[in-house]
Amino acid sequence: MKDVAALAGVSLSTVSRVLSGGAAVDPGLAERVRSAAALLGYRRDHTASTLRRADRQSASIGLAWEDVSNPFFSAVQRGIEDVAREHDMLTFVGSSDEQPERERALVESFCSRGVDGLIIAPTTGDHSYLQRDRALGLAIVFVDRPPRFIDADSVVSDNSGGSALAVSHLIAGGHRRIAFLGDRPEIYTAAERFAGYRAALGDAGIPQDPHLIRHPRYHAVNAYETTVDLVRGPEPPTALFTSQNLITIGALRALHDLGLHREIALVGFDDIVLADTVRPGVTVVAQDAPALGRMAAELLFSQLDGHEGPSRHVVLPTPLIERGSGELRPR
Amino acid sequence: MKDVAALAGVSLSTVSRVLSGGAAVDPGLAERVRSAAALLGYRRDHTASTLRRADRQSASIGLAWEDVSNPFFSAVQRGIEDVAREHDMLTFVGSSDEQPERERALVESFCSRGVDGLIIAPTTGDHSYLQRDRALGLAIVFVDRPPRFIDADSVVSDNSGGSALAVSHLIAGGHRRIAFLGDRPEIYTAAERFAGYRAALGDAGIPQDPHLIRHPRYHAVNAYETTVDLVRGPEPPTALFTSQNLITIGALRALHDLGLHREIALVGFDDIVLADTVRPGVTVVAQDAPALGRMAAELLFSQLDGHEGPSRHVVLPTPLIERGSGELRPR
DNA sequence: CTGAAAGCGCTTACAG
DNA sequence: CTGAAAGCGCTTACAG
Numbered sequence: 001m002k003d004v005a006a007l008a009g010v011s012l013s014t015v016s017r018v019l020s021g022g023a024a025v026d027p028g029l030a031e032r033v034r035s036a037a038a039l040l041g042y043r044r045d046h047t048a049s050t051l052r053r054a055d056r057q058s059a060s061i062g063l064a065w066e067d068v069s070n071p072f073f074s075a076v077q078r079g080i081e082d083v084a085r086e087h088d089m090l091t092f093v094g095s096s097d098e099q100p101e102r103e104r105a106l107v108e109s110f111c112s113r114g115v116d117g118l119i120i121a122p123t124t125g126d127h128s129y130l131q132r133d134r135a136l137g138l139a140i141v142f143v144d145r146p147p148r149f150i151d152a153d154s155v156v157s158d159n160s161g162g163s164a165l166a167v168s169h170l171i172a173g174g175h176r177r178i179a180f181l182g183d184r185p186e187i188y189t190a191a192e193r194f195a196g197y198r199a200a201l202g203d204a205g206i207p208q209d210p211h212l213i214r215h216p217r218y219h220a221v222n223a224y225e226t227t228v229d230l231v232r233g234p235e236p237p238t239a240l241f242t243s244q245n246l247i248t249i250g251a252l253r254a255l256h257d258l259g260l261h262r263e264i265a266l267v268g269f270d271d272i273v274l275a276d277t278v279r280p281g282v283t284v285v286a287q288d289a290p291a292l293g294r295m296a297a298e299l300l301f302s303q304l305d306g307h308e309g310p311s312r313h314v315v316l317p318t319p320l321i322e323r324g325s326g327e328l329r330p331r
Numbered sequence: 332m333k334d335v336a337a338l339a340g341v342s343l344s345t346v347s348r349v350l351s352g353g354a355a356v357d358p359g360l361a362e363r364v365r366s367a368a369a370l371l372g373y374r375r376d377h378t379a380s381t382l383r384r385a386d387r388q389s390a391s392i393g394l395a396w397e398d399v400s401n402p403f404f405s406a407v408q409r410g411i412e413d414v415a416r417e418h419d420m421l422t423f424v425g426s427s428d429e430q431p432e433r434e435r436a437l438v439e440s441f442c443s444r445g446v447d448g449l450i451i452a453p454t455t456g457d458h459s460y461l462q463r464d465r466a467l468g469l470a471i472v473f474v475d476r477p478p479r480f481i482d483a484d485s486v487v488s489d490n491s492g493g494s495a496l497a498v499s500h501l502i503a504g505g506h507r508r509i510a511f512l513g514d515r516p517e518i519y520t521a522a523e524r525f526a527g528y529r530a531a532l533g534d535a536g537i538p539q540d541p542h543l544i545r546h547p548r549y550h551a552v553n554a555y556e557t558t559v560d561l562v563r564g565p566e567p568p569t570a571l572f573t574s575q576n577l578i579t580i581g582a583l584r585a586l587h588d589l590g591l592h593r594e595i596a597l598v599g600f601d602d603i604v605l606a607d608t609v610r611p612g613v614t615v616v617a618q619d620a621p622a623l624g625r626m627a628a629e630l631l632f633s634q635l636d637g638h639e640g641p642s643r644h645v646v647l648p649t650p651l652i653e654r655g656s657g658e659l660r661p662r
Numbered sequence: 663c664t665g666a667a668a669g670c671g672c673t674t675a676c677a678g
Numbered sequence: 679c680t681g682a683a684a685g686c687g688c689t690t691a692c693a694g
Contacts, residue, residue: 001671011681016673023674026679041463046443047378047389048671052686058378060423060444069409069621071402078400081426090440092391093424095412109421112377113391132372253608274605277584290400332687342665347689354690357663379687383670 001042008036019044050114061117061139061300062092062110064103069095072245072270072289073121076143079293080119087301089116100125111138117300122147124186139303143296145188146313153299155292155314159189159269162285162318163196163243164203166267169283169320170239171204175265175330179212179230179237181223181247190215193243193269212237216247223250231260238330239265245272252282267326269318276323283326285318292316332373339367350375381445392448392470392631393423393441395434400426403576403601403620404452407474410624411450418632420447431456442469448631453478455517470634474627476519477644484630486623486645490520490600493616493649494527494574495534497598500614500651501570502535506596506661510543510561510568512554512578521546524574524600543568547578554581562591569661570596576603583613598657600649607654614657616649623647 005015010029017023018033025033036042050058061084065073077093084091092110096103100123107130110118117139118130127147134140134152142154170178180197183190194213201208211233216222223242227250230237240255242248248268255261261280268275268284275282295314320326336346341360348354349364356364367373381389392415396404408424415422423441427434431454438461441449448470449461458478465471465483473485501509511528514521525544532539542564547553554573558581561568571586573579579599586592592611599606599615606613626645651657 012672013674013681014679017680020673024679029680043439043443045382045445045671046440047445048382048686049673050686051376051379051382051688052671052673054674056686058444067409068412069402069405071400071405074400074402074405077424078398078426081399085425088440090423090425090444092421093408094416094421095409108374109377109419112374113389113421114376114378249605249608252605256608256610272605273603274580274583274609277580277587278605278609279587343688344665344690345663348664351689355663360664376687379670380689381670382672383687383689385690387670 001044003040004033004036004042007040008032020049047114056114057116057304058114059088060090060092060113060115061119062094062107062115064094064096064106064110064118064120066098066121066123067095068093071273072287075289076121076293076296079290079295080297081293082290083294083297083301096121096123098123104129116304117141119143119296119300120147121145124148124188139300141296141300141303143292151311153303153312153314155296155299155316156189157287157292157318158315159192159318160196160199162287162320163193163241163269164200165196165318165320166269166285166326167197167200167241168203169322169326170241170265170267171200171206173239173265173327173329175239176206177209177212177235177237177330178206178239178241179214180241180243181214181216181226181251182243183247184215184217190243197241197243209235211235216250221250223247224254227251227254228258231255231258231264237264239267239326239328241267241269243269245270248272248282248284252278261325262328263331265326265328265330267320271321280325280328281323283321283323285320287318288316332375334371335364335367335373338371339363351380378445387445388447388635389445390419391421391423391444391446392450393425393438393446395425395427395437395441395449395451397429397452397454398426399424402604403618404475406620407452407624407627410621410626411628412624413621414625414628414632427452427454429454435460447635448472450474450627450631451478452476455479455519470631472627472631472634474623482642484634484643484645486627486630486647487520488618488623488649489646490523490649491527491530493618493651494524494572494600495531496527496649496651497600497616497657498528498531498572499534500653500657501572501596501598502531502537504570504596504658504660506570507537508540508543508566508568508661509537509570509572510545511572511574512545512547512557512582513574514578515546515548521574528572528574542566547581552581554578555585558582558585559589562586562589562595568595570598570657570659572598572600574600576601579603579613579615583609592656593659594662596657596659596661598651602652609656611656611659612654614652614654616651618649619647
């Protein structure tokens with residue numbers, strides 16, 4: 001900037017005023033400054049600007065996902081980016097791998113680089129450590145799951161409602177032996193989906209059978225084995241409700257390998273690629289990941305625009321998409 | 332930091348020395364500083380530190396993808412993150428949507444926030460605009476595609492070799508009418524894969540048939556229509572080589588809908604979810620996206636560690652994964 | 663080993 | 679409208 005000022009023959013103040021565009025400057029001088037800047041290929045140091053500016057905004061936000069390579073989160077991220085771009089905001093992104101310490105380290109890194117806001121898919125754990133930064137003006141929105149021990153804006157899918165919808169759909173198709181395959185119940189989404197399953201059974205007066213309730217961890221391979229175990233058991237289910245995308249994939253592989261994909265009904269939570277190409281097509285209740293992201297970003301920017309008042313908790317619907325696997329009748 | 336110094340009863344210099352950990356400080360003083368910092372919940376402002384430090388490193392890098400929500404890029408990103416974490420580096424990420432202006436705006440934003448390095452999946456276009464920053468010490472690595480008009484490190488998959496492998500595999504299975512479905516040939520990867528297709532045909536002495544060469548744009552729905560058009564034509568292919576994941580998905584849907592998935596062979600470039608669940612399983616040549624990311628990150632950090640010398644161009648292999656669809660014989 | 667002072671690249675009251 | 683000066687939160691020669 002010094003060089004630009006020297007070349008244009010004006011003071012640093014004037015260069016700053018021209019380049020930041022706010023204050024009134026003589027058009028002739030402004031033009032001289034602009035052409036000097038262009039000639040030198042000058043680029044403003046945004047971080048130095050942030051340091052001195054009154055608003056102290058860095059125009060960057062931090063995203064903490066469970067795993068950036070999970071297509072669900074990358075779709076959420078894309079929704080956020082589309083909104084952030086309109087605000088000229090850049091995004092830092094990192095993975096917590098579901099480890100609270102790692103999430104916290106990530107948040108620390110984001111904050112020490114002066115982000116204006118945080119969008120977090122919270123790990124299971126205590127989030128009160130964010131209270132302090134929040135009180136100091138940091139904007140925070142939680143997505144996919146609500147946090148614990150902190151009151152803040154959140155955007156989640158209707159996990160229990162969507163799950164109840166899925167299970168009720170199977171019940172309406174005549175099923176009574178419906179297995180539940182879900183992530184560990186400590187995880188909020190897993191617990192909510194399990195609750196939806198139980199609610200739907202309860203509404204229909206169907207007792208829960210502990211043998212049909214399984215919690216394979218996350219990975220598709222475990223879901224595969226769990227499915228094999230279930231269908232080979234003494235009283236196998238006539239339908240499966242697989243409450244997470246990787247679990248759906250594992251279960252689907254197992255049913256196909258065993259040749260049972262036309263015998264045992266399946267409804268999954270979360271849409272998956274090729275769900276409509278497999279035969280029968282995979283019936284799912286679908287989350288709208290980009291919409292979750294857009295909504296989270298809008299809440300965040302409204303906080304940055306000065307929104308006060310009680311926390312907002314948005315729940316997005318999860319419609320049922322019928323493709324065949326969920327419409328198979330019990331034998 | 333002022334507050335920490337006051338509470339510990341030392342100068343700012345001493346606090347800085349203790350917290351940055353380099354210089355020798357009296358252990359007693361150091362302890363006083365550390366407990367004062369802990370008491371106040373002090374967090375160092377990393378950007379201010381960057382501004383003044385001799386090395387001027389911000390410990391952040393920028394990633395410019397075509398689309399952050401494309402699972403291929405999010406897998407590359409994860410590979411980068413794993414390496415970056417070891418170096419305590421944070422990553423900015425954004426999408427260019429294959430638009431050169433958008434990529435450039437993204438790079439500008441990254442640079443004005445002082446990133447130490449850039450990993451770019453380049454859009455088709457001129458990248459000489461990066462020369463200047465590169466000369467000024469910015470580390471740059473290109474991934475997935477090489478850049479044009481700039482010499483820099485790059486990491487790509489063996490697009491032509493993998494494609495030739497795929498097509499030779501079909502030829503070895505007895506096919507001679509093999510259709511090519513690829514992205515627009517202006518895109519580097521598309522051109523390379525097309526070259527591999529032609530090379531394999533040439534090696535086998537099979538003439539190219541223009542009717543069998545199609546360039547549906549990117550989206551799965553176009554690939555669907557192209558496939559329908561191909562197989563309903565007067566001299567339909569007996570095999571398809573679909574040279575991109577979304578194209579593979581579109582073609583697969585079309586074959587399944589038309590009931591031709593056991594008649595017409597298919598090999599895709601890039602692995603896809605459920606490829607082993609569809610019947611027949613989808614034969615592909617697979618890229619190792621996390622490995623591309625890790626390698627790109629390692630090249631980047633070696634530049635930051637002072638690597639000099641000619642640019643390095645890494646080509647990662649793309650093995651063939653046989654699952655059934657590529658092993659169907661011509662009727 | 664420690665502190666006072668200068669300065670990184672900017673912005674912003676404050677005079678003029 | 680313009681410039682000289684102070685200062686954002688840090689680090690780093692420079693004396694002591």
